[in-house]
Amino acid sequence: PRSMIERLMKNGIRVAHAWGMTETSPIGTAGSLPANWDELSFDEQVDVICKQGRPPFGVELRVIDEDGNVAPRDGTTSGTLEIRGPWIIKRYYRADEDAVEDDGWFDTGDVAVLHPDGTMQITDRAKDVIKSGGEWISSIELENAAVGCPGVAEAAAVGVYHPKWDERPLLLVVRKPDSDVSEADMIAYLGDKVAKWWLPDEVKFVEELPHTATGKILKRSLREEYKDYKLKSLADA
Incomplete structure (x- = not known):
C-alpha cells in the first residue's frame, strides 16, 4: 500500500518494486529510479516506487480494453494486462492447448495501465x-x-x-x-x-x-x- 511505502521511505529505507508470476519465470517487470530522482518531490518519488516498473529486454506488455482493442500508453486507460516474451509461458504442464493467443500474448488476469515511458502500474486483479x-x-x-x-x-x-x-x-x-x-x-x-x-x-x-x-x-x-x-x-x- 502507498501508506506503507511512504512510511518506509520516510524512515530512510530503500524501497524497490517489481512484478511477476510463475508464468513469467518469474520476473515480468522491475522498478528503477529515473535519472531525475533527486529533483523529484517526496510525493513524486512515492509515485515512482508505487509503480511496478518496466519489463526486461525481450519482454513486451500491452493493455487490452473491454472491446479487445490495445489501449494507449497514457497512464490512465486501464484494461487487461497481457505479456509475451521468450521465457513467458506457452503451455501449462500436461495441458492440451496453449495458454497464449496465436501471437504469443498471455492474459495475466491483472488490470493495469501503461505509462508513456513503458512503466506498468497494476490497478487490480480482473476478478477483484x-x-x-x-x-x-x-x-x-x-x-x-x-x-x-x-x-x-x-x-x-x-x-x-x-x-x-x-x-x-x-x-x-x-x-x-x-x-x-x-x-x-x-x-x-x-x-x-x-x-x-x-x-x-x-x-x-x-x-x-x-x-x-x-x-x-x-x-x-x-x-x-x-x-x-x-x-x-x-x-x-
Missing part, C-alpha cells in the same frame, strides 16, 4: 474489480487509501449487488486495538483520496479478514461470503 454503472472501481486502490486512515489495521473492498449500478463497494475494515474509528470517519477520510463515485456505499467493521498462506487477503473467500449481502441503504429503502 468492482464494476459499477459500467465503470471500473479498483478495489486495490480503495483498500490502499483506506488503510491510511488512522485507527485502521486492515481493509478489503468487495463488490456487492446493487439494483441500479450492478455492483457497489462494500468496505470491510479491521480496527487497530483501542481504535474507535467510525464509518463516518472512514468516508470523510476517503473523501479527497478517491473519486466521489468510488466511495463505499457501506463500511462494515469486522474482527478479522481471511488470509492466504502468504498473508494476502483472501478475496475469493470474501466474495463468496458477501455475495448475497444487502447494503443498509437498500434494506432501509
Whole structure:
C-alpha cells in the first residue's frame, strides 16, 4: 500500500518494486529510479516506487480494453494486462492447448495501465474489480487509501449487488486495538483520496479478514461470503 511505502521511505529505507508470476519465470517487470530522482518531490518519488516498473529486454506488455482493442500508453486507460516474451509461458504442464493467443500474448488476469515511458502500474486483479454503472472501481486502490486512515489495521473492498449500478463497494475494515474509528470517519477520510463515485456505499467493521498462506487477503473467500449481502441503504429503502 502507498501508506506503507511512504512510511518506509520516510524512515530512510530503500524501497524497490517489481512484478511477476510463475508464468513469467518469474520476473515480468522491475522498478528503477529515473535519472531525475533527486529533483523529484517526496510525493513524486512515492509515485515512482508505487509503480511496478518496466519489463526486461525481450519482454513486451500491452493493455487490452473491454472491446479487445490495445489501449494507449497514457497512464490512465486501464484494461487487461497481457505479456509475451521468450521465457513467458506457452503451455501449462500436461495441458492440451496453449495458454497464449496465436501471437504469443498471455492474459495475466491483472488490470493495469501503461505509462508513456513503458512503466506498468497494476490497478487490480480482473476478478477483484468492482464494476459499477459500467465503470471500473479498483478495489486495490480503495483498500490502499483506506488503510491510511488512522485507527485502521486492515481493509478489503468487495463488490456487492446493487439494483441500479450492478455492483457497489462494500468496505470491510479491521480496527487497530483501542481504535474507535467510525464509518463516518472512514468516508470523510476517503473523501479527497478517491473519486466521489468510488466511495463505499457501506463500511462494515469486522474482527478479522481471511488470509492466504502468504498473508494476502483472501478475496475469493470474501466474495463468496458477501455475495448475497444487502447494503443498509437498500434494506432501509
